Amino acid sequence: MHEGLDAFRRHAATHDLIPVSRAVFSDLETPVAAFWKLRRGAWSFLLESVEGGEAWARYTMMGTEPRAIYRARGAELTIERPGEAPEVIATPDPLGVVAARFATDRVYVDPTLPRFVGGLVGALAHDAVRWVERIPDRHHDPTDQTPELIFLETRLVLVWDNLKHRAVLVYLAQVTGAEGADAAWREAQAALDEAEERLAGPLPALPTSPDPAPREATVSMDDAAYRAVVEEARRFVVAGDVIQVVVSRRFDQPAAGLHPFLVYRALRGVNPSPYMFYLELGATTLVGASPEVLVRHTDGLLEVRPLAGTRRRGAAPEEDAALAAELLADPKERAEHVMLVDLGRNDVGRVAQIGTVAIPEQMIIERYSHVMHLVSHVTGQLRPGLGPADVIRATFPAGTLSGAPKIRAMEIIDALEGSRRGFYGGAVGTIGVDGNLDLCIAIRTLVANGDVFSVQAGAGLVYDSQPQREADETRSKAQAVLRAIDQARHLFFRRSL
Template sequence: MDRDRFLEWAGKANVIPVYREILADRDTPVGLLYKLGDKVRFLLESVEGGERWGRYSILGLEPEGEIVLYPNEASIRIKEDSRRVPVGADPLALLREQTRGFRPAEVEGIPRFSSGLVGYFSYELIHFLERMPSLKAEAIKSPLAYLLLVKDLIVFDNVKHTMKVVVNAYLDDNSDPIRVYEDSLARIEALMKEIENPVSTTAPEKLDRPFVRVEPEDQTFEAQVQAVQEYIRAGEAIQVVISREFSLPNVADTADLYRALRYVNPSPYLFLLRTPQVNLIGSSPEVMVRKERNTATVRPIAGTRPRGGDEHEDQRLADELLNDPKEKAEHVMLVDLARNDLGRVAQIGTVQVTEYMTIERYSHVMHLVSNVTAELEKGKDCYDVIAATFPAGTLTGAPKVRAMEIIHEMESGPRGPYGGAVGYIGFDGEMDLCITIRTLVQSNGRISWRAGAGIVFDSVPQNEAMETVHKGRAMERAVEMAINGLRL
């Protein structure tokens, strides 16, 4: 963007992306993750259908600021201005207030997301969206949400094999647009020099695998399954998703974990997010909610089979999944949940199931998937959509609120990031959040992951305990690969 075009935009917008595009045939997103180290605050990638790389990979570097929501207060930093404010009864209203003044320029050649917030929402946000029991003591000091105000980006175009080095120029009433533009160009040049430096990494050292701790252990978890079934028999719930945590000492590098997980479990939502409290490394298959223009989309996944060894076996397994009464019943329930959630913010008569019980194949598994969309009621924004759909029904059960109350009773501690959402909220009103599953968490000197099981009337407790082990297998394999020197 030249100076005249920038000054033209400065009269209409106060967040303007300035960029330079270069060839990327000698660099990769993972290569830059190692080259730039901890300067990379996030990396967002996608493998569509588990087999085809999405067009863009986005690395986020130095942010303009950050917003951290705690149960009692919010920590807000924008440029040099830092302050703490009460969260109040509605954390999402606070986010809306803090971001409503940003007006992004719509610059051609920039991907769908280039300015806004990137981060995560904890599952415990639900305590502010629905009437729930009091937060558990351990959750009081943990963030409900951590969100970065995006400034510096490196955007890989995996089709053109180019990269754009983007600096978002933030303007206020006291800004000199020419000075801001020149500073942005200088920042781009500095980033270019860092990108051109050679990678200075050493081969990962092979380490002994530590013991994996499981909380709760099998016997306790199986007793919880039986307790949930008592609620189901009493007619209080149809399904309840309870989870447990697997953890071990943190002996792996964050970038190594990401590299291993994207190999072991390629998914539509691959992400690495560094925050002061936790690092998240994820490979989620499922959107939590997406907003494009005035359309909101939820895409429930329920029902899984492994991929077959050949085309014939693959089709046999797909037919088996499509005709499994239990899998179909669970899927119908989750589609109904999605329709009800979107109906809270939709124009009357616009909620539609645009795909129903289709097979979606990934590298290692296939899923039963549906797609539910709605046109938003006038005046509804991203934060209204989050409030209506959070958390995903696939991580709670049904009826949703009663299922969450039972989860609160059964699980001894907070879920934290698990079952919440990761993604972006653009200043332009666009949004794409995935469910935080298939995710490694580095925190307090440990690596952990959670996995859940959907408990129904005829669940077998031992089988449900084993299901959590199977669901966590990809994360465990990724950790093993990372501490084994990334050897295949």
Template structure:
């Protein structure tokens, strides 16, 4: 609904009397000719902006709401213990932090306000990521074992997102949101001007470089360089199997990073990926000197109305070409003892993680071992929930769950130590949490898998395989390639000017609109949507 400005002021005055110092101002407009992607490209595109989208299982239907963040006025970057605060591209403050997680929690609280009736559920917040290596803030055994950094991205990057567009894909309307720091006439005048500018920007034409993406030289899988090298990876798999045989660990997720030069605009890469593999967590973030492009199938952790949710995904088969074959693949997955054992282990890990911050007796497992179908694969999934203990926050949920078992192994801390022993480069964003902490105290984050980091003309993608007692090293190497292939294939599509490439199953895909042939990197495999 469109709430008159005077009515909004009355509501916000009541909040001010409760001590709130940060206030949203909202305007609803019709946008039935727009899509979230076109709206982002016209209104928000620029450093420290984002687009958050979601598709249901199977990628057949987009979720109702998409969130668009206009360039943030303030950005928090944390490397190790060092905080840098930027405004308008300038560093305005740098200092050392004793506890980076506490700083994030305090910042969320500083700008918080309660849910307001009639306003969108999401009105902004701290949006960005917590890298895999933030686990070192809470696990002393890992503090001094960080592998070398090769991409050079912050461990934590959060945008102070105050100018937001919430896109209603069902009604064809958008809610434009900005914020004021007090309820003076001048502040509301400035807010109205910002909302006018957002609304006016929606009338702009789309940028030509996005409407007509350039065509670059063909990209092939052989163009990607590994951080590892196959021989060393195979040797390390054997070494980890010795740890498993000795009872030192049960499973370790060993990963490799692949990188390749790319000329396509990162948003063009996102367009290719969202068309190729729509997933529950799709996000594009322009973070000035690098971009995150992702289509993640897996939640890391969610906090909503005091309930914590994690949802382990483990156990995978490809989708069938017919309904009958699809059902056969499901039956095969359900009867595979190795897949079932791995999933049960991850349920236990999820229950343990949630149990650390949940009220006693509140942790439950529901929808246990159901089959979730996505565009190219099906997974075994379970739903673990618990009521958050009084006095804890969304940041406590992150500390308890990051990184999840599907990106680490079991027992978790020992698996993390073994990962540090063998992997040649710092994981960085891969395996971390990407999403938001809202001003109302909620949180929604995805695991940073099926994720590309584009920086300095390089595309970086990382993928892992779960090493257990009976792992075959060559197959684990192939699994990491298969899991990275959705990003590699999307990159080939982007480089070809969004001409969709062929797959062995459907050779007709290789014909572009002009009848020319686009390069092929291969079809998605049954494992590529996992970690």
């Protein structure tokens, strides 16, 4: 709200959470520079849309210094708040607890503000599926402390409207009755003042690359091993266990002192995508350029966009067009896509009102830097009484990252892949204070943990899969991020800009 203290007091009489906003002058600023100015500590986020239409690419959001941090592993949820001892909760459903954080709050909705004014920003690991389904865990490693869930509860966000070319700071004020309104207002104004000062100040020194030399990546399965996995997957298909299963492999290389933010800067140019993200989550940083939404819920409207069927980009427009025509005509790719659209319809149907599931777009070509995909758009209207956790459980993980039938495919994945997936194939995004959510699939993603950079990619394996072609597809999908790492090492060597 842009209104003053008197209006804030009136709203405080009937609301617990009130967004307090302030427009900022941003004609000489960029989202990347603004983020680096705002960023403080090891818990910050930048969410951008660099490629896409108005509905998918309008807003850039960033924030730092969260009000709370939620981390869950297994049946243990830890909540950390500044200046307080961590709170540990034993629960079989950490997702349900976290997603319901704002369920009982009375949130003031300011129609003049962007859709997301605050809430939860973070990630779900693929392994969070075990909270939803009974999937084997053959590769559980007690020394691996990667959480299945990690979300930041925002305090202040900067929202950049790419359509109207303006930015607004939003502080989510917590109010304890009308008597606490004045204190909450002062706190909000102080936070907005501080953020505005940071944005008006000089750009802090950016990290540089310590060494321009590329690093060799090791792979969890070499081509020969992956070809053998394709043959094993085909046996499951022949036996009738699955129609398709998505098996991935991981590419690791040493970070060698390269800051992940430099990779993000390079990735924006190498692979612009509808979902660009840079999440500093304590010891782990996620850097991604995902083309695919997991699920989006906006005021009752559910949306998923199955992305299945892949070709590399052509070197010239003529070759690109020929590859697109080849993809559209490929019976294997079309059959796989139809199957995954049906799976998406089924997922949406689990939480949608009867008769509302529709496919407004079917089997169109979407192009990205290194690959093109077949994409469809599935929608539905959410049933009354359901919330964010219900929507996530119905759609997670994406069928395009597991296969069909989904549960049996995940069992086979656990058998064929040599380790837990971690954040690969999971979800990254927002759960708003209003119950709306926007989550993308964690693909085309770098996981930076300690001195290791990891990039994982998979292929949908079916009866007539060609083993080497599928191995090549995984490498093509990983290439955008691997290339961004190499570019970051070279472009930002001994440079401060």
